[in-house]
Amino acid sequence: MELKIDRVTKQYGSKIAVDRISLTLGRGVHGLLGENGAGKTTFMRMICGILAPTGGSISFDGMEAATEGYRSVLGYLPQDFGYYPDFTGKDFLLYMAALKGLPKRRAGEKAKELIEMTALKEAAGNKIKTYSGGMRQRLGIAQALLNDPDILVLDEPTAGLDPKERVRFREVIQEYGKKHIVLLSTHIVSDIEHVAGNILMMKRGQLIYRGPWGEEKGDLEQFYLKQFEGGEE
């Protein structure tokens, strides 16, 4: 199980949003850190096959990104996502399950399981417009897991979650990462250092650090802040 990213670049006119990133991700939780505008979301969108790279390639076990087979094994939680206002939480999960190609019975079972896992059982029958920010985020996490994806891409997944929900989320992701590839992006260092076995740090479209982070290297947050001292030019 390998996600191969080979010299992936995204350029808009003269601006290079992602600059020749190459890496191979295996099973485990990979934390992607970077300040706003570093290129994390662009990079994640390319991994999800919803943005075509200007150069390079992305593949998973031989399947090119953006193909139907690749999308079948993908789960994605965007940084911002909407919802159809007349949907309840359960309707939303069933709708997303249909788009992911799950048959009706399995979709129902999976939706029920994920509603319980994300503690949305009491709100599942209510319209999403009545949900708090944290509830919507949990719903978003639930839809990402519907098809038991081999590649789970989460963009700022803990936004809006309270501390208890954050801890619960970390447990779920850590467990999931044991058998799948999880790529989790955030600019909150504490979300990653407890969960990710592999740290990726982006700055101005480039990877400036990759690898595990051990105690011998010092404080991850201090290292991270030092990289972005002085702000973007």
Add this chain to the structure above:
Amino acid sequence: MRWKKKQIKQEFIKLYEAPEPLGKQEFLKQFDTCYLSMGQFMWQQLLYIKKWMWLFSAGIFFLGTMLGRNLDRETVWVISALIPFLALTFLTESGRSKIYGMEELEYATRFSLKSLMLARLGVLGLFHGVILLLLFLCIPQGFFPGPKDLMYVLVPYFLTVSLGLSLLRRFRGREVLYISLGVPAFVSLLVAVANQMYPLYSRSMVKFWGLAGLFVMIFTVKETILFFRQTEEFVWN
């Protein structure tokens, strides 16, 4: 004897409790290749088209046929002015993902946004095609005596669709809803005003309708291709 066997079986079940399965989901997942087929997917998407769209479209049809029975040649433009509102449901459905910010989620699924749009708009388009044809056939002869007069219903419809798709490609969010509502109203008003200025529905305007028909068909094909091309990739803002 059979009853006894059954009783013995029940007693054994009570005595020897089966152990909990280990790794059941992982084992089953090896064989779990059961996915929705494209046909099943299209049927499911049909059910997600809002009921009001079907009812609204049917309402336009019935209003059109009622008007057709009571109009004379000079006021046939009323039907042409009504037709853009049939296209309103098509545009609303086209822009639904954009209006509610669901695009990014829908792009990353197995049946991506393109398949979703093809399924829904294909079905709606077919339904509208049937309505337009029935409208043309139900209106008494004398108003639409020949195929060339089919343009009176097709041109306003396809002008609305092509103009609407062209604008939908350029906007996101709430603006998409305003476009879906505004374009049909604009085309309807255009038909009404143009008819006041020129005798659009007289026999001398046959060439005009022929050229208009050709133009809107080409424009519609172009905009449809560009619209679906946009559903293949998330457009950066």
